[in-house]
Amino acid sequence: MNSNKLATPMSLRKALTLIEEGHCTALELLEACLAQIEAREPEVGAWQHRLDAKTCLENYRNNQSFYEASLLKGLPIGIKDIIDTASMPTEMGSPIHKGRQPVDDASCVALLRQAGGIIIGKTVTTEFAYFKPGKTANPRDLKRTPGGSSSGSAAAVADGMVPAALGSQTAASVIRPAAYCGTVGYVGTRGEFSLRGIQPLGQSLDSLGLFSRQVEDIELLRAILLRQPEPMTTADALQPKRILLCRGDAAGEVEPDMADAIERAATTLRTQGVDVIEPDNSDWLGELVQHHGLIMAYEAARNLALESGQPDLLSPALQDLISTGLATPRADYLASLQAVADIRDTLAQRYPDVDAMLAPAAPGVAPEGHERTGAPHMSRPWQAMGLPVVTLPGLTDADNLPLGIQLIGQPHSDDDLLRIARWLEPLLS
Template sequence: MISDAEPVLSATTARDRIASGALSCEALARQCLARIEARESEIRAWTHCDPNTVLDAARQLDRMPARGPLQGLAVGIKDIFDTHDMPTAYGSPIYAGHTPSSDAAAVALIRQAGGLVVGKTVTTEFAFFNPGKTRNPHDCQRTPGGSSSGSAAAVAAGQVPLAIGTQTAGSVIRPASFCGIVGYKPSYGWISPAGLKPAAWSLDTVGVFAADVPGAALLGSVLSGRDLRIDTASGTPPRFGFCRTPQWDAARSATRTACDTAINRVTAAGGDVETVTLPAIFDDLLAAQETIMAFEAARCLAFERDRHPRQLSERLAVLLDHGATIAAGHYEAARRRAAQCRAAFADCLADVDVLLTPSAPGEAPLATSGTGDPVFNRIWTLLGVPCVNVPGLTGPNRLPVGIQLIGSRDGDAALLRAAQWLAQAFESTPADPDRKVR
């Protein structure tokens, strides 16, 4: 289990203390490095972290005027993003020792805003499903989720207050749920994917991890160029729509109970929850996402499949072989279905502000079984709508079980405000055990 030691400062608290002079960038860096040293042997969240380089960079930040809103904040970078001064292997032996000549756009923006890049965090192979070495900080026998495994685990363990990841199916929301932190997947196209090793070009979305919603909103603001910052929660409760999705049968008891509890907390805090059922046109949307992802993956990784097939995992090789057999007509039919559902989704939010849905089927499974199932994330990624995992609930094994909120396309600011409201309701409001939503 995670240590009971005092947790690392949240991103916004650390930002404020650095700005006031109460905390130096170097002192925060030392705190983060101490936590990495203390638990890296069991969590294994990092592929690269050079303490001397980190401290030198922190001292340089202390000597210069503040560069931006991330001044001195330690950030973990998923090893799917290019970094000009650190190895970038994309989770594959094919690229062992590879160091790109430039930073990915997201990394460059973090540095420009004064962020301190601590190192590279573990990704699954090319951000697909073959697990890396990382373990869940709450129980090292279990997966942290994937593909943004190291980023989620590092934030959950208090090793960094912020980290970035990517989502093509469920690679931000699911690990955030398993690790008990906030994961924010913005609206598609809000954050530049330049310098990111692509997995599927119409699905890949850069996302962020933080201990709380204001921290995620802070980093999201820097990367998207929009003002998403949250300082206080709105006094008006959002209108929630509980949506089981067509995949509800995949929800295990821990997730069903968490949804019960979330709805109880909302109503106890003065909010309203309506049941929202997706139209029948959404029933095959998950299959459409799987088709699009496989078709595009086979083309994004055409070089690796052609020149280095023996260095691909069996699971990824099977996916790429399947994607190469998908006919263009079948792919286009899936794209048309996605477009139809995007157009219809606005009606689903006609009477509510956000949807409340599962983040994952249940608690984190054992690491030997893989990184978990993105069944409750795929359709939202395909729709391109913003998603936030709100932590605060646990399952029968006392492991985190998150709640996923879904907003309208480009409605990220309102979604983050709703997530902050829900997070505060989880902290302050008892549930009514008699209300059930199963």
């Protein structure tokens, strides 16, 4: 089989099917991914650390029978560099932790290894998953940001270097880079997954996230991470009956191209017979953006206590976040937590028969430049409420740059939300 063809961005499930049906071997796919990394990494810069090709292939051959019997067959996975790995440093995008070598794998890493995934490298993160970008470029247009903070994971999956990667989200760190790079992104309901070994930024906000080429891959990885007895999702795709359309302008700027993309998505839904409704009032979106920012600053100032003692090694943006958090009155923090809970309850009561919400996953296409990772306001509301979210690619602007949309579910509706996303996915292409 032609390795150039294999190097095409490929779904994890499709790769497993090719292997199972004898069209190619896992080793050939692994080699294709390594070749793609070798060819593209100088331009894309997705990796903070990685196995060199020789070590990776030796590892595969030394454990071939384990991989052949495993679920993931030795296919390579990228891990955001705020997630601990015992096999490679975890530096969290900070000079403070240069060369930091954790003793244990995070739970999510341990589970992927046990399922036969090869941890091929650590992907670039912004500083402590906050603001300051790393070296990664957007593979869809190298002049543009890939988004952050899970910059390297999104870029690596978008560029076909790996079929899947782990990220994390406290504000917009999965949904936005997935939108900018044109991959599927998924953030679980808060509390859904073990966060053991993942550097926290805000304990009321942090979620594990996943990147892949297809929704079905997310479902497979999710089953592995939850240790579900039935790892392959066999449930049918689910056509929703009613969708709540949130155009997002109440949360902050929405560019014309994105407003158009959301309208196209809504039209697609209506054409399929889905009842697309809109809220009478969207002021709560803007309120959630404010509450999210306040909660994140307050909690980050406590979670980064260890590093606060070395301000010279923190970016100005992170110093600002910590200062803001320390200056935030506790009463304001508690009021924001309560306000978010109240809005979440009100929404659930007001729209009990809505199957999911639809919103822009970012304000528009990825901005030019690498000094910033784009605005987070399209994710803050849902992340504040701890809801499950899926970014779907497919829509683009006139230059073929991705305009990601997101579907948002009620807490712990992740399984149904992914079935809805799987139903909508082919209709957006």
